[in-house]
Amino acid sequence: MTFGHWRREAYEALSAANVAMGQRRANTAADINTAVTARCAIFAQLARATELLVGGRPTPETPDRAQASAILTRRGQTLTKFYVGLRAAAIVDRQFPSTPAIVRTEPARSLRRAADAIGVIGDILASHVPPGRGPRTPEGLAIRAGGGVQSGLADLARLTARAVMIDIALPRWLEHAPGSLAEIYRPVAVTAKWTASSRLSTVARDLVAAGSGQAPLSDLNVARSPLNPAPGVSTVDDAIAALAAARTWMWHNPAQLTGEHLQLGTQVGLAVHMLTSGGDPKMVGGWRQAAIAAAELRATPPVGPARDAAAELAEALRWLRSRSPIRRGGRGELRHQQISRLDAELPFMAATLHKGLTAALQRRELSVRAESSLRRQAGSLVFGTTERWRPAVKDDDVVQDLTQALLQQHDVDRDGGQPVAAAQAFPHPPRPTSSLPRVSSSPTPEMTPRRARPRSR
Structure with a gap:
């Protein structure tokens, strides 16, 4: 409650x-x-x-x-x-x-x-x-x-x-x-x-x-840890509780965030925006870019509490996808006002995923595809493609795509006028160092960032 x-x-x-x-x-x-x-x-x-x-x-x-x-x-x-x-x-x-x-x-x-x-x-x-x-x-x-x-x-x-x-x-x-x-x-x-x-x-x-017209705290709930097994999600309140538990754990434990968390978190963001925007490309583009980029990353599977957090995200994602008008024959079951409450969770999710992405890159625990090579087995005339992976770095295109999408989406959510305290007051995460001038000390998550410049390809 x-x-x-x-x-x-x-x-x-x-x-x-x-x-x-x-x-x-x-x-x-x-x-x-x-x-x-x-x-x-x-x-x-x-x-x-x-x-x-x-x-x-x-x-x-x-x-x-x-x-x-x-x-x-x-x-x-x-x-x-x-x-x-x-x-x-x-x-x-x-x-x-x-x-x-x-x-x-x-x-x-x-x-x-x-x-x-x-x-x-x-x-x-x-x-x-x-x-x-x-x-x-x-x-x-x-x-x-x-x-x-x-x-x-x-x-x-x-x-x-x-x-x-x-x-x-x-x-x-x-x-x-x-x-x-x-x-x-x-x-x-x-x-x-x-x-x-x-x-x-x-x-x-x-x-x-x-207090008239100020961002309300109506949806604030007790902070809890991810549960094992993950509780079933059947209402908007259940989904909000699952997302809050998962991202709160990820916020406190960025060193344990894996590629699975990045993939599930970005897919949740995309699913929520698909429901609240009716599929408008201008609204879902940032989360779609983030989800595509996260899908290109690999990491070791989560274990322990990290696995529980991923399970909470997965259960919320399952329910969100079941609410899709496409899956329900074009009939939306939930009122827009109800789903929009989930939209207010996304600024936190974007900032939390960015924090975990930065920590995972520092630990070199994310991998991206390397250039594939052609190899021929002894005694065969057929060449086969060997898929290779290498540790991801911040300059990789897929990493920069994910980073910019998360930061951009966080700004979009903040500037979109969400009537929730969290969306208006949450401190920005830092910009990636590639888009910041060199400074003597490293930025912290509470620093106010500059606008990211478009990355040239």
Whole structure:
């Protein structure tokens, strides 16, 4: 399940809890305890997700509510005010006992559901940008480059505005608690009243407005390793998960990328573009060139996790080809909007394949055809052609074709206006050294490249 799925889940749960508070009285201690504990967890999880998105705490200190009130009235510093408000809203001047494992009554059930969903959002982000460490996936690199951060904050702000609505209703809901329960949970009511009267909802609205039209993180999913055996692909979500697992592994292990990965990865790119462009040569030309060039390379078969990554690519490719209108009698089964989600994976794939190609060339693990020779066996009048292979080098035509196609396609995908953070923020891989002026130090994958010049033949 994706970032977008859990965002919707949390929003719906908060809305349900808000309605339930106006319709049901606070009854048992267990219900009240679950509701107030989940309410605090919601604000704490929103603050955690904010930290993960922006790469750390926007402010090093966690002020109390009095200090937070002063900060929230400042001009500017929207992110700092948002984070400070979330942290202050999560502070309650009393510890409460643990809540039961199963809750079936409202609004406690919906509040816990919302807290769990926001927690999963944080877990998804942490799998790409773990706290205190560098990004561990290409998506993480994109987020750290700013891609999707504004829209992600807007999503968290929408949930925050809905959580503030809970705090507006919570004190009155607690007043109807039987016996001494209202007094026991008074510290929660005090915090809720502060949140409701603070400027946190105003700050949240500012963040929602700032995120309008920005690249979304809706399709961001938990980063996983390739599985053995590769899971079957039967939906767009399955295909996205398979491609993400394969290319994330390849990104971290370029030294183990083989010719099979290059061939499968370029064929996946071609298959996706064939589905999304209707076969338009202008759209599929780059991936077709890459696939043709990759097919001319040979390498040792992948083993271990490398084989698992190749299997994930192969399964995604099988499914993509089965969706082809040609194979389905001219009838496309999937809506263009669904398939276009796969299109957003291609910038990552192009950059990852280029990184692996460079590493494989350095290790001299790719081979190209050498000039064939004619040989005649002893006692025979017939000459036969002997196919010969030699280690590939960067100046080989087929290698340059593949390199330029991957870099060109990466640029096309970036410039094509894909509404996904990854496609807009992912750092360019370096240009091949043959198209760059000589420099004293070698380029890194995070360097911004120059445009590749057309290669003369």
